[in-house]
Amino acid sequence: MKRTVAVVSAGLGLPSSTRLLADRLAEAARSELERLGSPVEIVVAEVRNHAHDLVDHLMAGYPSPELRDVFDSVAKAHGLIAVTPTFNASYSGLFKLFFDCLDDTALTGKPVLIAATGGTGRHSLVLEHAMRPMFTYLHAPAVPTAVYAATEDWGRERDSQGALLERVARAAREFAVATVASEPPAPVSPYRDPVPFEQLLGGG
Template sequence: MTERRIAVISSGLSNPSSTRMLADRLLAATVAALTEQGVRAQSDVIELRDLAHDITNNLLTGFAPAPLEEVINRVVSADAIIAVTPIFSTSYAGLFKSFIDVLDPDSLTGKPVLLGANAGTTRHSLAIDYAIRPLFTYLHAEPVSTGVFAASSDWGGSADEVAPLSARVERGARELAEAIVRRDPVTDADPFDPDTYLGKGRSFGHLLGGLAGE
């Protein structure tokens, strides 16, 4: 049985959070779909809430503190990403965007991504397609067709019976699993390759504060 690794990015602010609940469901469904195809999956679940100060420091200085650097390495070296954010003011959370901003712009090229979002009402369900998907497309990642949105009602007795959350989760997970299987496994970069920063897929320009002039 082959093995792949999934990085799960959850940017919920509360603890516990419905963002993390959705992330966990997407991960479990993806692992199950991969198992059906003879692929063993490992995962790294990343709570951005725990890294908020380090992310801010990276934006201000251009250098990632060690805990954040380790998380960045996990994300850029994963075979696929599950990215879940709450929706605030019709778009992704500021913490979510700030984390994306500290990644090297080329580090997600070609990487399959399953997008998830949650909000209090279904009125924000289109935010995945008009806000989050363009962000990952700009970074040359490859979001799967199905984005999974969960409103507060999806967790209660008034859940949508026509297109229940479970069905949307399973569809998105199957698409991500298929995208993972189609690609070759990600291999560790050469630590002496001058095109990468310490084998971590980060450019020297980014290391030296490429965001400083923004």
């Protein structure tokens, strides 16, 4: 059965180390899913491209057609890879805004691989102190291995990337196993439980 993996990357720069990490995780997850016999489609949401639409959605209460397509792709995916830069010991405001605007049932039961980037390794606790609790609240089980990449992890020498590559591979294996076992929630029609017309007229 073909699986779809949504990748949400909240990097701000071009190029972005956050997007670089997201791409490495996505490719590692693809390899592991294919090894398990599951074809995979990767769908990437670059949050910075939807920043204005997210603010408009927060203010107006409804998303633009483009943002609705992004939300739908995340909701329909079998698994999610979520990557944020670290600001002030937490996820970025843009990253949080995306998940604040996403329907609060969209991630229920969906496996998540959480990852973050930052200037130094001392910010790595963002994974356990901020990201994992948020996804727990959203009923999205995060796989045990989270991935943090500091500036020094992007050295040119292969040895300098060894620990990062090992974490990426381990997280991808856990994520692939969880994703193969998951089923995306069936879409809920907004017209499934209509309010009776008499009740609307009565102001109820």
